[in-house]
Amino acid sequence: MKGFIFALMMALSSTFMAPVAWSLPTKIRVMTYNAENFYDATHDEGTEDYQYLPLSYKRSNPEAMEYCRSLESPTYKDRCFNMDWNEEAFRAKAKNLAQVIKSSGTTTPDVIVFEEVENLNAVTKLVEWELADQGYKEILLVEGPDKRGIDVAIISKFSLAKEVKYHQIDLRPIAKDPSKVKLTRGILEATFNVNGHSVTVLANHWPSQNNPSAARVIAAQVFVKAVAEADGYVIAAGDFNTIDSDSPHAINEYLLNPARALHFFDFERVFFGEQINGATPHRGTHFYRGEWSSLDKVFLVKSQNQLVEGTSVTPDWKSYNVVKKPFMLGKDGGPMAFNANSKKGYSDHLPVQAEFVVD
Numbered sequence: 001m002k003g004f005i006f007a008l009m010m011a012l013s014s015t016f017m018a019p020v021a022w023s024l025p026t027k028i029r030v031m032t033y034n035a036e037n038f039y040d041a042t043h044d045e046g047t048e049d050y051q052y053l054p055l056s057y058k059r060s061n062p063e064a065m066e067y068c069r070s071l072e073s074p075t076y077k078d079r080c081f082n083m084d085w086n087e088e089a090f091r092a093k094a095k096n097l098a099q100v101i102k103s104s105g106t107t108t109p110d111v112i113v114f115e116e117v118e119n120l121n122a123v124t125k126l127v128e129w130e131l132a133d134q135g136y137k138e139i140l141l142v143e144g145p146d147k148r149g150i151d152v153a154i155i156s157k158f159s160l161a162k163e164v165k166y167h168q169i170d171l172r173p174i175a176k177d178p179s180k181v182k183l184t185r186g187i188l189e190a191t192f193n194v195n196g197h198s199v200t201v202l203a204n205h206w207p208s209q210n211n212p213s214a215a216r217v218i219a220a221q222v223f224v225k226a227v228a229e230a231d232g233y234v235i236a237a238g239d240f241n242t243i244d245s246d247s248p249h250a251i252n253e254y255l256l257n258p259a260r261a262l263h264f265f266d267f268e269r270v271f272f273g274e275q276i277n278g279a280t281p282h283r284g285t286h287f288y289r290g291e292w293s294s295l296d297k298v299f300l301v302k303s304q305n306q307l308v309e310g311t312s313v314t315p316d317w318k319s320y321n322v323v324k325k326p327f328m329l330g331k332d333g334g335p336m337a338f339n340a341n342s343k344k345g346y347s348d349h350l351p352v353q354a355e356f357v358v359d
Contacts, residue, residue: 026195026358027316028158031109031323032237032296034205034285034349035097036337037150039118040125041090047149049118051079054086083340090122091129092343098130100346104323108134109353111192114153115205115239119143123153131155140190142166145183152185152203152238158192165189167226171207174214184215187223191231195358197312198232206241206250213246220254224262227301233313235356236264236299239349243293255299267298267354271320285322285350287334296352312359319355 039052043064050064058064058080068080101108108131117123120141127136138160141153145168167187175182188203204223207215227234242251255264268283284292300315328346330336338345 027355028110028194028199028358029105029107029319029353029355030111030113030201030235030237030298031101031104031351031353032113032115032203032239032298033097033101033351034115034239034296034347036116036347036349038093038097038114038116038122038126039085039090039149040122041085041087042121044119044149048147049149051076051083052085052118055082055084056086085340089340089343090125093338094122094126094129096338096344096346097126100323100325100328100351101131103325103327104351104353110158111154111156111201111235113201113203113237114155115203115349116150117141117153118149119151120153123155127155138190138192140164140188142186142188144168144185145181146185150185150205152188152205154188154190154201154203156190156192156201158194158199161191161193161198162231165226167222169207169219169222171211171215171218173218174212184219187219187226189226189230194313197358199313199356199358200230200232200234202226202230202234202236202238204236204238204240206239208241209243213248213250216240216242216246216250217248217254220250224254224260228262233304233356234301237297237352239296241295243295263302265300265302265315267300267315267317267320268294268352270317283322284324285352286348287332290332292334296349298352298354314357314359316355316357319353321353323351323353 037052039049041054043049043053043057048067050058050067068077071077071080114123123141124139127139135157136155138156141151142164144151167189169184169186171182171184172178184207185205189200191198191200206219227236240251256266257263283294285296286293328336335348335350336345337348
């Protein structure tokens, strides 16, 4: 090794050519993590965040009590009346989420897409309290119209190359009463400078299974349009909330359909050798009623010329993995959700991550 370094130095010193800028390829890791109700302990005006507030606030606030009484779900009603989501609970949740992030590899991910975070304050505190020494330069969130106040966010070790964009998802076309505004969390777009290349990340949290399949079709249409207009190499990640029984099936019809002008690789399917028509076996990021489903995904555009050999950004297909550590699991074998009383638990989703080589 010493001989090689000496020879390299001699070669450089023996030429009068102008210096050439060069750098080794960078391997970047992108994670998507549904943080499950990651709220701070302060009320955000105009949102229904009352379940996730300190009891002292809720019990002294008539509007909060009225909201709690209006809930039909016994679980949500009990949480609203009795859960003390105070500063201590907020800090504990942040600490536990960071434990998962730090356990995901020898280093922390370079870019993390979050779903179900309340606001910029919540994500900023997560970084300041628990990830301050990890090199994150950008903390990005656009406040959306979700009634519960949850949003998508991105943190990155790379600097922004341009201003973020926000692609609103409007569900009014399928609403029973179109006169009532029905907007849901949109898609956050951020373009980063990675080794001089533009890498765009799209953060997604499509409408939940409490909505009809048509709601996710609308999200898919917004998603495809955003990808088509995005700059640089595009990585799309998030909680797509789509299961095999959806009909129409937004992912199969709009993302994986080869008949469409723009169609995609599903990183999970490529990893398991299944980038073909047909259902994806349940391997698991979310566990519900005894079954695993892959709600959380990473998508790449098939037609991106960066996917061709010798170009600037290349996915490492073998790098795909679901972060599933024993400490993250509950007694049923599924992800252990956070409990505000015990301060134990993490999220009801497992994170997904994948790596890319940037020359």
